[in-house]
Amino acid sequence: MADKKKGGKGGAEKVQTEYDEEFKHLVRLSATDLPGTKKVYVGLTGVKGVGTRLAALVCDEAGVDRNKKLGHLTDEEVEKLQDALAGIAEYAPEWMVNRQRDIDTGDNIHLLTVDLEIVHKEDLNRLKKIRSYRGVRHENNLPVRGQRTRSNGRSGLTVGVQRKKA
Known part of the structure; x- marks a missing residue:
């Protein structure tokens, strides 16, 4: 099943695995390509809006x-x-969803992938529009x-200094 090969420096081992045709x-x-070589709960964290705790909950809810x-x-x-990913807000505890008491609807919802990014941008634009601190x-x-x-947070401000041409 697995062939082990010696790596270059440091003697690190590289494991190469052969997979069957159904793999x-x-x-x-959720509109995200996840690598098939990872465990389910680790791979689910590749979906934006899903962490390890939520991934474990989704696996248990789906019976996987x-x-x-x-x-x-x-x-x-x-x-x-x-x-299970589509209906997280229905079975997850209130503190686990990423949008509690939504400003538009007042519901507890959980957003994933592009929806999460869009709503985040809308929230920032709303804050800018009302000129809040x-x-x-x-x-x-x-x-x-x-x-x-x-003292901190100064990176990216300076462009650099050039020498005077003589």
């Missing part, structure tokens, strides 16, 4: 073994995971959460 090297979940490789999942199991700090690319700026 999928890429699994598509979290230590199984993503590439060995059947189409039914992938469909179960997809359904946080919005102004975001506009000026300054720290938002009260960090000091006198």
Whole structure:
């Protein structure tokens, strides 16, 4: 099943694994390509908006073994995971969802991938539009959460110094 080869420097071992024909090297979940070589709960963290704790909860809800490789999942199991990802807010505790008491609807929802990015940008634009302190700090690319700026946060400001031509 696995062939071990010696690496170059340091004697690090590289493991090369041969997979059967049913193995999928890429699994598509929530508009994201996930590597089939990773365990299910680790691979699910590749979806934007899903961390390790939430990934474990999704695996348990879908009834999928979290230590199984993503590439060995059947189409039914992938469909179960997809359904579980779509309805996270229904079974996850309130503190685990990433959008509690949404400003538009007032509901607890959990956003993934592109939806999460879009809503985040809308939130920042709303803060900038109403000219709140946080919005102004975001506009000026300054720290938002009260960090000091006198000594830290100076990287990227200087362009560089050139010598005078003689």
